Amino acid sequence: MMVRLLLVLSLLALPFQAALAEGGMVSAADPRAAEAGREMLREGGSAVDAALAMMLALTVVEPQSSGIGGGGFLVHHDARNGGVTTIDGREVAPAAATANRFLNADGTRMGFREAVAGGLSVGVPGNVRLMEMAHGRWGRLKWSRLFKPAIKLADDGFKITPALHKRLEQMKVALRDFPAIRAHYYDASGAPKPVGARIKNPELARLLRHVAKHGAPGFYQGWPARRLSSAVATAPRNPSQLTEADLIAYRAEERPAVCGSYRGYRVCGMGPPSAGGIAIVQMLGMLERFDLKALGPNDPRSWHLISEAMRLAYADRDTYIADPGFVPVPVAGLIDPGYIRERSALISIDSVMAKALPGKPPGAGAWRYAPAAEVPSTTSFAAGDGAGNLVAVTSTIEGPFGSFLMANGFHLNNELTDFSFVPERGGLPVANRVEPGKRPRSAMSPTIVQGPDGKAMLALGSAGGPRIIMHVMKTLVGVLDWGLPVDQAIALPNIFLSGNAILVEKGTSLEAMRDQLTALGHIVTPAELGSKVNAVERRDGAWKGGADPRSEGVALAE
Template identity: 45%
Template sequence: MSNSAIKGLISLLLISSSVLVAAQPAEKREDREPEAATGVLKKQTIVAKHAMVATANPYASDAGYKILKQGGSAVDAAIAVQLVLTLVEPQSSGIGGGAFMLHWDKKQKTLTTFDGRETAPALSTTDMFLDKNGKAVSWINAVVGGRSVGVPGVLAGLKKAHDKYGKLPWALLFADAITLAEEGFIVSPRLEKLVAMEFNPGITKLPTIKNYFFPNGEAIKAGQLLKNKKLAAVYRSIAAQGVDVFYQGWVAKKIVAAVQNSTIAPGRLTLADMKNYQAKELPAICGAYRQYQVCGMAPPSSGGLAIIQILGQLERFDIAKMSIADTQFTHLFSQSSRLAFADRNRYVADSSFVSVPTQGLIDKQYLAQRSRLIDLDKDMGIATAGIPKGAVAQADDNALELPSTSHISIVDQEGNAVSMTTSVEMGFGSALMVEGFILNNQLTDFSLDPKRNGQWVANRLEPGKRPRSSMAPMMVFNQDDSLKLVVGSPGGSRIINYVAQAMIAILDWQLDPQSAISLPHITNRNKVTTLEKGTELVELKSALEAKGHKVMVRDLNSGIHAIEISNGYLRGGADPRREGKAIGY
């Protein structure tokens, strides 16, 4: 293929989807690298009547759209999307990682969640990430290699959801991903940049992943056709034999061998760990915000709880009369976020192992009490965790979460919906690559130091435990219990701020999804108030500092994907900071 033909193909792949109800002119767009970009690019809200999918990559959106057009359910489309993302966005998510999914059944008016979060191997110990002096190893040194790998959960979660809500045959959902893996996909500018910058040092230290991303010693380039025949073979096996081949068959054996024999930090994963993994179906957690019900994942995800807390603590303020460029809004949002993160860092972990005061944290009286700590004129500094009903004393934890994750929002033709956030944690995960896919490093989402000041940390590593997460797939419902919004984002622990802000923009400011997603970001994780570089928010720095804020200006590269149901239509948006798109019919 000529260079001009390749460039033409790239342009076609990166064009935003047309509006199918009222067609919009296609717009060519430049890609932005997610962890180093500045500013946002203009996109238009996509409108459709029947069904819609919004994902982080055009290939994945197209695969999900095709399934919807064939009469597939939202869960069917989510499976097709995840399989393609494993191939085309391997740095962010994949079958070697984990996921959280919310599912709305419109006919039955039921909301449920599927927990496909990774688990710690049975041979794990609380001191696994401590050095010989009993000190936690540096986080970056904990990431690479087999020690950081948890039992992958995403496939088990998707299979559990498909058993209940799938319509099309399991094997059919693999078709697009198999074809792309065998025939090749065009490398995006974003993937090129992340490989070139060696965002994860393991990609040049471990041979299998190095050979894939640096063929003949040269990093892959945007526009290059990249094939992954090993992944195609894995997909063919799983399509034909089901997930047992992944958890008990030849793929499981390959995974375990890679972890145990890693040349860097070999791990403790066994075939028994793989065989014994169980995805969970759990109730969602919901809280009121104005006239809406806001719903998300229960622990071990902290995202749903923290977002409900942020919104609940802000409810007494007239947010609708403010704007993103209002110093007072930025101040209030940052203060509410401080309070939520203080509680998150103390109490939230896997509730199968520790007592998490879930209902106490979102109790209206508790949130009103916490809200009264917000001073209109002064930054509160580092917030202290509250004492909600049911709280048990725990040490605070500041385990790191990096922003290489992906979010999928889908509404099918029957009105059923999926909000799914999926991750391998650090960009390129543990950097262990097995048969064409990357294994997660989710064990580093545990506190590497199990004790603080002699007290146990709730989110400490224990055998079989799921690490805490900030992933926040969310849904919002109207007063009549009809679905209003499907939303979520990647972004490490900043996910909580990204999603909460987008929800405020849609619910309070009445913005369409694309406009809400494209707003500049504010974050505060109970540390500093961070303003998105290259945006109008930078002008608020002095005014915030006058209120006592410590302010940082930096890139805040979310990957929000949202679908709003309004007046019988679906309105969708994809984050202009990344390469995704929304498409519907």
């Protein structure tokens, strides 16, 4: 064990952020949110109660990444029957959205930054309806109790952290035309308020009290809905329509979990409109014929194999994944063991495939590839309770500060820019094009792993835009193949793709493998690949939590 620990420490010289408990465990990207979740567990709340309290607290303290102005996905393991349930709280395009939403008058596509800012990018938020559904099924505490930590943070104020300050500095030019957000976080000279400055948000506290009293309708109807609609309609840039009728019509959806077996474990995640569950099941299936355990994390061939599986899975993702209410997504075909074996046969342990093309899974229709411009933001959190229930949630407003708009004290998402801007190619429709009432494709990958005994053993997720899938994937390989505790698996180096090249995390053992990976045929580019993985693991009869050492996150025991 000591040799293995030293191996992992050499991969990434960062402190592990972990905790151990026999009762319950939470993990979140901000300590104040994690504390809100622990508070619920200590009062007898369920894992879901803890997760929802963390979501609300993150709305206050991590405004750059997530909150009730956006949407998310939830994956839940029920200890009573071993069932895995997923809830889709993804944002939807308003009724006024059309396939040409992000095209200029001459038919050319808008620039991404031009499209993000203002009302055009805002989708109908889904997180509060997700909360309502999850709490109704698995909550133990009163709905109003979940809101108290967030209300206190909004009333009393929270201190700006280094991560928030860094993001404010990066975004100060982009945000200069948005007075509401500047009034919150910048001084009269236009400089970000310093680290440690206390930010109060009485407007958000008022909204949270209203929703705590009136339930989800208190968010989607009445004065909160009218103010949200007005913020979109009067945006300083790209004013658009998102009506109270759009808000009232929104519903969270239960989706079938996407599950696959891997070396005796059962790995479950979100189905479409998320690509995360499918891509992870595909990649693990492609890798199962290789002995990753024997290779280990210090062998370049391990990372070569992971990157080849990644290239194939992302080619399928970009071609086939979209909202299943609008596009017949071939989920069964994409995770069919025979199809995955065909894809795996394209991978060689000692050379790179020339080009990773999408496959033709059973049930696939005629669609065209068109990328979407996801931004590496978002947040993820996990909780396990004393009864053995486990939940993973990934929540987002998309890019940093979303659309740059605020309503009722929270930040509105720019989720519609996750759609493909071009509606058709070569005479065929693009699966992920904009349509009224449609949910954009996502990389969010909340994941639960059940052991061979059927008991839940791991819940995790990450931030990182399109990289989310790979941050979760490498953590799963670290735990399931290399036997690492989850905090050490999170600290493994990150890897992603860029066209025909692979990106490896700067300053890690992966960058040191650059020559060996190049010899296998890869084009290797070192890059900053920050992540925010948060996880809860059941190990040796107790909960263990892990938080990404690249983030400000923590895991806290009940």
